[in-house]
Amino acid sequence: MGRDRLFDLLREKDMLVIRKRSYTKTTNSHHWLRRYPNLVKDFTPTAPEQLWVADITYLRTCTEFQYLHLITDAYSKKIMGYELSEDLSAASTCRALQMARAARNYPGRALIHHSDRGIQYCSNEYTGILLSSGISISMTENSDPYENAVAERINGILKDEFGLDATFEYETQLRTQVEQTIRIYNEHRPHMSNRMLTPTQMHRQEKRSIIKWNKNQQSHEQVPAHETVYLQPKSVN
DSSP states (O other): OOOOHHHHHHHHTTOOOOOOOOOOOOOOOSSOOOOOEEEEEEEOOOTSSSSSEEEEEEEEEESSOOOOOEEEEETTOOOOEEHHHHHOHEEEHHHHHHHHHHSSSSSTSEEEEEOOOOHHHHHHHHHHHHHHHTEEEESSSSGGGGGGHHHHHHHHHHTTSSTTTTSSSSSHHHHHHHHHHHHHHHHHHHHHGGSSSHHHHHHHSSSSSSOOOTTSSSSSSOOOSOOOOOOOSOOOO
């Protein structure tokens, strides 16, 4: 039985756990720093490392929030860099960017970095790294999450499928889970938009066009029943 048929069955039997929706603001766009125009409105990447998308999502421990800073390749859906930190500082976001930059497989390729207009991404420290690396800067124009849809979808996958929406007892426990989750996600989690290749597999080739989704389609991906999807258990023990 595939993942989606299982969810359908649980829904029919009223056995689905209803997720509580709560939000913590991670974007402060009210600042004096320079904003950059949206360069990717009608842009669809045709190869890896043409477009990176950046975002920050919050995770929980029993005593505090932690913040996961992510850089994802929009073509392959591979998480290129990340940083788990206790704050929303530009320094933490820069560490994720530096990891992504060091992991590039195609350093000579023209690359666009797309993010929201948060103060971290507009900071002189962060934009300085991008400009000195020859990476073009693109930012959303409004607060519409569909302007950064790939990044939002990856956040949802990590939380919904890999258990990162749980409340962890210790920060060290959360850090271990994040490291394992990103490794398994990159190496084993197929995407329909990748034509059922994993992010790492998709990142190694340029022969397959990606499947583009629009906001009228469902945000989750339908995985055929014969495909194996690797999921992290919800347990944090």
